[in-house]
Amino acid sequence: xxxxxxxxxxxxxxxxxxxxxxxxxxxxxxxxxxxxxxxxxxxxxxxxxxxxxxxxxxxxxxxxxxxxxxxxxxxxxxxxxxxxxxxxxxxxxxxxxxxxxxxxxxxxxxxxxxxxxxxxxxxxxxxxxxxxxxxxxxxxxxxxxxxxxxxxxxxxxxxxxxxxxxxxxxxxxxxxxxxxxxxxxxxxxxxxxxxxxxxxxxxxxxxxxxxxxxxxxxxxxxxxxxxxxxxxxxxxxxxxxxxxxxxxxxxxxxxxxxxxxxxxxxxxxxxxxxxxxxxxxxxxxxxxxxxxxxxxxxxxxxxxxxxxxxxxxxxxxxxxxxxxxxxxxxxxxxxxxxxxxxxxxxxxxxxxxxxxxxxxxxxxxxxxxxxxxxxxxxxxxxxxxxxxxxxxxxxxxxxxxxxxxxxxxxxx
RNA sequence: GGGGAGAUACCAAAGUGGCCAACUGGGGCAGACUGUAAAUCUGUUGUCUGAAGACUUCGUAGGUUCGAAUCCUGCUCUCCCCA
Numbered sequence: 001x002x003x004x005x006x007x008x009x010x011x012x013x014x015x016x017x018x019x020x021x022x023x024x025x026x027x028x029x030x031x032x033x034x035x036x037x038x039x040x041x042x043x044x045x046x047x048x049x050x051x052x053x054x055x056x057x058x059x060x061x062x063x064x065x066x067x068x069x070x071x072x073x074x075x076x077x078x079x080x081x082x083x084x085x086x087x088x089x090x091x092x093x094x095x096x097x098x099x100x101x102x103x104x105x106x107x108x109x110x111x112x113x114x115x116x117x118x119x120x121x122x123x124x125x126x127x128x129x130x131x132x133x134x135x136x137x138x139x140x141x142x143x144x145x146x147x148x149x150x151x152x153x154x155x156x157x158x159x160x161x162x163x164x165x166x167x168x169x170x171x172x173x174x175x176x177x178x179x180x181x182x183x184x185x186x187x188x189x190x191x192x193x194x195x196x197x198x199x200x201x202x203x204x205x206x207x208x209x210x211x212x213x214x215x216x217x218x219x220x221x222x223x224x225x226x227x228x229x230x231x232x233x234x235x236x237x238x239x240x241x242x243x244x245x246x247x248x249x250x251x252x253x254x255x256x257x258x259x260x261x262x263x264x265x266x267x268x269x270x271x272x273x274x275x276x277x278x279x280x281x282x283x284x285x286x287x288x289x290x291x292x293x294x295x296x297x298x299x300x301x302x303x304x305x306x307x308x309x310x311x312x313x314x315x316x317x318x319x320x321x322x323x324x325x326x327x328x329x330x331x332x333x334x335x336x337x338x339x340x341x342x343x344x345x346x347x348x349x350x351x352x353x354x355x356x357x358x359x360x361x362x363x364x365x366x367x368x369x370x371x372x373x374x375x376x377x378x379x380x381x382x383x384x385x386x387x388x389x390x391x392x393x394x395x396x397x398x399x400x401x402x403x404x405x406x407x408x409x410x411x412x
Numbered sequence: 413g414g415g416g417a418g419a420u421a422c423c424a425a426a427g428u429g430g431c432c433a434a435c436u437g438g439g440g441c442a443g444a445c446u447g448u449a450a451a452u453c454u455g456u457u458g459u460c461u462g463a464a465g466a467c468u469u470c471g472u473a474g475g476u477u478c479g480a481a482u483c484c485u486g487c488u489c490u491c492c493c494c495a
Binding site (some may be wrong): 068070071072077078083094097099126128129130131132133135136137140147152153154179182183228254257258259260261283286287288289290291294298307308309310312314316317319328330331332362365367368369371372 | 439441442443444445446447448449450451452453
């Protein structure tokens, strides 16, 4: 009996009340089976590099390719978990180490028994390490060999993140998938800076791996960590970084530092370079990407996992993604369009409310507008990757992708 | 009936002789957003024009002046107080 078998029969935990007991049991008995197959590929596409697979976690299986809604502060803004499960059907969501560490703080999350219990979400959670915040809060931080010193955006207090502390925090959070602590280089960025930054990320990666090996999960459920490939837009650096990440022999790998302003074609090229090296039998996660078209292009190049704030944030700001293309629901043309937001949506919410009503809500700044738009967009993203998976399985992905990318990129 | 205040662009509201096609806010219109310091931010909002520029506008009709949203006179309307 191995850990994956055990987690299968234990899942889903029927009651939150007794799940802590069961998770402790797993920890005591089976936690160190590192050879367990976490990822299995069901089918590879012939025309492209796309694959359909399943990533197994203690909190459930994740069919791939997958899009993970971003729930930075332990909430996908404006969406009830009920709707995440039914309307959107997200098998996994993201949270953020930086944000949760600052608020509510790791003490409170550990007291609750980890992020799943704290937020009442029994499906998998992936936590970003805070590496992206080191990048996006550039004005308020300082990088050293030791780690990143930064100031809280909440109260201005000073903090230090190191590879070790970031793993510890992610242990305390209890994420199913933890991310290595990295520096996301900006764009544009010269070769010299990109190389220095990448080398620092690699040294940090070694320390992350060591910290993962020297510690264990706190709540019984398995935790895996993914290293992050960096190297900006330089193929030589990307190859070195992909080799480095692959050699860390973690159960999955991530591609970071893309979609930070560079043209999409450059991003696609980098994905191809990296995916030639990253192991075929482990999931590949393209961080922070992207538009629906970006995602299909990524899948075609062998990426299995994606996340992006775009469907949620842009939804709140009135941008809708649909099969017919991109809609700015605030535009006057929708004022008297009483047809559903998306008649063919998997989400009942998108089929129920009209464009004119949603426009009114968004323009009026009503919170229901942000909720409906977010649910619609996420439902669209998840439907898109579900269909991509089905197309890979039935062998029609390539043609479908070409046709779909064109359509969904248009402005309606 | 007596006294006082006021009328500025879609709305509110600055502006009291040239730097005013007119501050600012709201509203309208459009744009941005890619590991979320974002229910945020940006542009635009008299007409014509690609632009330079031209033309018309600050209740209304006259007047003063080189020049008026700004000063003077009549008229119209609104608000407040007293009776």
